[in-house]
Amino acid sequence: MREHVAYVIKGYPRLSELFIASEIHRLERAGLRLRLFVIKSGDDGLRHPIVDRIHAAPEYLPQTASVSGTPLHRWLRTHLPLFLPALRRTLIRWPRGVVRAALAAFAQAVRARDGVWSAPRKVYAKEFLQAVALADRLRDSPEVRHLHAHFCHGAATVAWLAAMMSARTFSFTAHAKDLYTPSLNPAGLLPRKLAAARFAVTCTEANRTFLQQFAGNTPVFRVYHGLNAEFANLMKRELTSIDRRAPPHVLRVVAVGRHVRKKGFDVLVAACADLVGRGVALEASIIGEMDDQTDAMIRSRGLDRRVALHGPMSQNDLLRAYRTATAFCLPCRVSDDGDRDGIPNVLVEAMASGLPVVTTNVSGIPELVEHGVNGLLVAPGDVRGVADALLRIHRDAGLAARLAVGARSVVAERFDGDRLIGELFTLFRRVA
Structure with missing residues (x-):
């Protein structure tokens, strides 16, 4: 019997989480056997080809509506029937574990309430x-000895409770919002999960330093995502076209990401307005999703012919966009x-393509970008x-060429x- 690791993921496949699909594909290729348990269905429409090269089929948990804004008794009336057969079976198999997990969940629910009378x-x-x-x-799956969740809030909480019920070990990978937004792990939940975990993984040294404040005796490992497998394969096939760039008289800027405040796209739009005001021939593309607020900002500055979403x-x-850009x-x-x-994984992709980057010194970015050596760093905002x-x-x-190299x-x-x-594979082999 070959041991497996069970991956617990909130949504799969997701276009914005190529790094997870790439990790799963590489672990399978290295010889690790995985099962994928998914809490919510993934994105419809466009998806990355690498998903089709993953052998483990996603196993979806019962789909639920959000409990936010709905009285709990009404939510339970609709959803409890979906879970009652599983609850009966797990109570028979692991009565103490299920009771322990129920008490842990209830205690956390009480600790995290808004006030004493809430x-x-x-x-x-x-x-x-x-x-x-x-x-x-997992009742009849003794080959699965270890659970691993991506993101340290919801999926990690589910993995923690399931491991508690079934007498298995668990671990999780922490990323960004899940780690730094207190409301996602309120009332000491993150230290509690860390104390129970076999180990934790995170993708930057800055994150590791932050996590170690709460880790106690639980080891925390930094494992960079690295260049995703799909982009790396494209690079290997198309190195001959790596130096196609924008016309020399045009400053062609590309940015990629979701339209959330931490990406700083409002700063980029303002910088584009500044450059146009100086008479610079500029074309900018912000890739990832359409956004009414950013579009309104672009139009209010008269940039609708200069900046495109x-x-x-x-x-x-994306690789084509990188190779036809200036920065x-x-x-x-x-x-x-x-x-x-x-x-940001898109920074790694852009740099791998030989595109000079401008970014900030926030969080783990200086672990990748050294100012004046392989990119330019500015202060946030x-x-x-x-x-x-x-x-x-x-x-x-000359500067652009040096930064590209x-x-x-x-x-x-x-x-x-x-x-x-290989670093992640070694961790899983130890526990599985």
Whole structure:
């Protein structure tokens, strides 16, 4: 019997979480046997080809509506029948474990309530039932000895409770919003999960330092995502076209990401307005999704012919965008609620393609980007600084060439995903 690791994921497949699909594919290729348990269905429409190369089929837990805004008794009336058969079976198999997990979930719901006289937090009832469904799927699977969740809030809570029920070990990977937004792990929940975990993984040294404040005796490992497998394969096939760039008189800027405050797209739009005001011939593309607020900002500054929004793109189309640009720009910041990026994966992709980057010194980004060596760093929120950095790259061909060489070099030396997966594979082999 070969041991398996059960991956617990909130949604799969997701276009914005190519790094998870890439990790699963590489672990399978390295010889690890996986089962994929998914809490919610993934994105419809465009999906990455690498998903079809993953052998483990996703096993979806019963689909539930949000409990937010609905009285708990009404939510339970609708959803409890979906979970009752699994609850009966798990109670028979692991009575003490199920009771322990129920008490842990209830205690957390009480601790996390808004005030002394407030009702317990409803979300933990839902996550307890999802954990029951997960444990039930594992009743007759002794080969699965370890659970691993991606993101340290909801999926990790489900894995923690399911591991408690079924006498298994668990671990999780922490990323960005899940780690730094207190409301996602209220009332000491993150330290509680860390104390119970066999180990934790995170994708930057900055994150690891943050996690170690709460980790106690639980080891925390930094494993960079590295360049995703799909993009790496494209790069290997198309190296001959790596130096196609924008016309020399046009500053062509590309940015990629979701339209959330931490990405700093408002700063980028303001920097574009600054450059146009200086008479610079500029074309900018913000790729990832359409957004009314960003579109209104672009139009209010009269930039609708200079700055374009694009929806999701395949990795092939992204690579084409990188190779026809002058610079990549992602002016990240820390949001008011603490949310921030770790090392944005799109930065690694852009640098691997040889595109000079302008970004900020937030969180783990300086672990990838060294100012003046393989990119340019500015302070978060510095509109003029972003504009000046883009203009430097546009006007100084020698600087742009040096940054491009440095960018490719750091990705090849420190962010090779095929090599980095060995670190994660070793951790799982120890516990599985």
